[in-house]
Amino acid sequence: MTDPSQVNARVNTGSLPARVPDTSGAAQTARAASEQARETTTRLTTGSRVDVQVKAVQQSGDLEVRLRTQGEGTQRGQWSQTMRVGVTDSLRPALLDALRTLAAGQGRGGMLSAEVVSLTPRVMLRLMHSDGEGAPGTKAWFNAQLRNHLPGARQLSTTFADWTRGLREAGVDRGAPSPLAHQRELTQLVKQVLERLASPRELTDPARLAESLRNSGIWLEALLARAGSQQGLSLDADLKAQLLRLAGKVRLQQGPDLPAAGADRLAHLSASLSREVDGMLKQLVTLQLQNAENGPDQQRWTVELPFQTSAGLLTLDADIQREAEQEADQGEHWSMQIRLDLPVLGPLLIRLGLRDNRLHASLVAEQGASAALLRERLPELRAQLEGRDIEIASLHAREGRTERKPPARAPLLREQA
Known part of the structure; x- marks a missing residue:
């Protein structure tokens, strides 16, 4: 920020007006404030x-x-x-x-x-x-933040699917020109976000899966903190960072030099896109709140990871947890629940547990035919896992319910007026 004393010095150079106002008192006050700020920083x-x-x-x-x-x-x-x-x-x-x-x-x-x-x-x-009530980090604070973000949250996969369909109908994939330069810029930004979504190939490769999870958006602030001390750390692929950049671009698209019809069309597009981006950001913040609420001693993460397939856009919905109390002479204990809704098999719940370096796996399908098909393919799955040097403790498939139970928490609406 500019030092007020320097501003005053520049004003007093060159020719002076016939009558010079007495600014010495104001300049002294400004200099005193600047010196006080420097002294505070020095202390x-x-x-x-x-x-x-x-x-x-x-x-x-x-x-x-x-x-x-x-x-x-x-x-x-x-x-x-x-x-x-x-x-x-x-x-x-x-x-x-x-x-x-x-x-x-x-x-x-x-x-x-x-x-x-x-x-x-x-x-x-x-x-x-x-530790005061409502202070950041307290239970009351988490509940207040959830009341603020959860009602407006939008599922990532649903919104991305709407964007993909909208681009296809507008002919963007075929290179059809947009009538407005501003609209064309917004459309290109949306397309870039969609193109950076993960693919099935990335999600089945351990290293690339880890990278996709890291760029899911829920660790953006932690990555930003590391970026100051870690050279070359790029955040371009982080989903939340992309949405924040897109939100900033939408706010700047005012189109003051457009004809009335074009300005109205752009304003409608910007308002709709702004609501959708804001809803997805609230969804990511809600996931971050759920993860942060667990505290440092309970390592648990909830991730929503959209990915592109030939059949359309799907979502990998994962809960990952590291058990806190573990014996020193034992390996780490991890558990994971993955939810998928696949075109052929329908809704699936995959439960994975790693204890003493041995894997426990359970596959649950809502459709009976899908459960039967999974049971038939279990020997092939076991062979693939063992081929990756994974020791199998248990592996089975069954029919059952797959939805996640909502966490118990304070009501989103306050009853008092």
């Missing part, structure tokens, strides 16, 4: 605690904040000028979206606490979660 030390007023949240994950050092008891330093800081990966991913809301309606009660973890090459903070 920061690694490990010190600061109060934080969030002014803005950048797309990169950086925060524009004002800082105030915390002293003994009730003593506090002076507020700094607005400065840009980074946050560490201890920040829960969904918290950044809550901080955007906090920055938009910053009030006296919106102050956060943080610890300074680094001063060079820039200030890095680790946000501290207070």
